[in-house]
Amino acid sequence: MPILMPTQIVGRVKGLYVNSSLDIDLESTSLDEVTVTYEGFDGEDHGGLTRKSCSRVKLQYKKGTEIRNTRQISILSREELEAVAVEMGLEKIEPEWVGTNLIIEGIPVLTQLPPSSRLIFDSGVSLVVDMENGPCRFASEQIDLHCPGKGGSFAKLAKGRRGVTAWVEKIGVISLEEGVRLHVPPQRIYYPAIPASDVA
Numbered sequence: 001m002p003i004l005m006p007t008q009i010v011g012r013v014k015g016l017y018v019n020s021s022l023d024i025d026l027e028s029t030s031l032d033e034v035t036v037t038y039e040g041f042d043g044e045d046h047g048g049l050t051r052k053s054c055s056r057v058k059l060q061y062k063k064g065t066e067i068r069n070t071r072q073i074s075i076l077s078r079e080e081l082e083a084v085a086v087e088m089g090l091e092k093i094e095p096e097w098v099g100t101n102l103i104i105e106g107i108p109v110l111t112q113l114p115p116s117s118r119l120i121f122d123s124g125v126s127l128v129v130d131m132e133n134g135p136c137r138f139a140s141e142q143i144d145l146h147c148p149g150k151g152g153s154f155a156k157l158a159k160g161r162r163g164v165t166a167w168v169e170k171i172g173v174i175s176l177e178e179g180v181r182l183h184v185p186p187q188r189i190y191y192p193a194i195p196a197s198d199v200a
Helices: 078-087 137-146 151-158
Strands: 005-018 029-031 033-037 050-052 066-068 073-077 102-105 118-121 126-132 164-170 172-175 179-184
Touching (some): 005 033, 005 118, 005 172, 073 078, 073 126, 078 102, 078 151, 118 164, 137 151
Antiparallel strands (some): 005 029, 005 102, 005 179, 050 066, 073 164, 118 126, 118 179, 126 164
16 A cells, blocks of 8 residues: 655755865756755765764764765755845855755745655656754855855754755656655654653
8 A cells, every 4th residue: 555645745856066176165067957866966065875873863873983864965944045145134045055956946945845755746656755844054154155144044044944855766867947746754743752852
């Protein structure tokens, strides 16, 4: 019996980007189409089947531990990014400034997508949502380079609207203006879960 269910929510690809040099800065380069492999977007520095653990999972692993790379791709909502820009007093935030790989429009509150949701593109490519992406200081610094004095508020205002990270389940090619349908797993709240920090 199927457990992942297609929804009536269909978005559209409005931007494709790769960053081949994270050692230099976070800024990415815009593309008209991108080849998608099991390691992520071709040419993307965040790609790979495994990665070194970072601050996002510091409560699970010692920094630098080799783990499965579920953070291959960074996905943002066009609508959420525009809303953050307005609240920051900016005309716009270019997706390239904040290390985006994929901009989608038309999927409501994209940052709140349930983990394990699938984004299945018209081309057949399938991306699996891992979890919400947290704002980072590197994005703030990059915004500040383009809009001096404005980047500092990004982390606070983008919280809950920074998009999601994802990994590749089915390979292929994604193109600009391509449609993408949301598929979701069963959604429940796991009520027994209590963060360890809250336990006496």
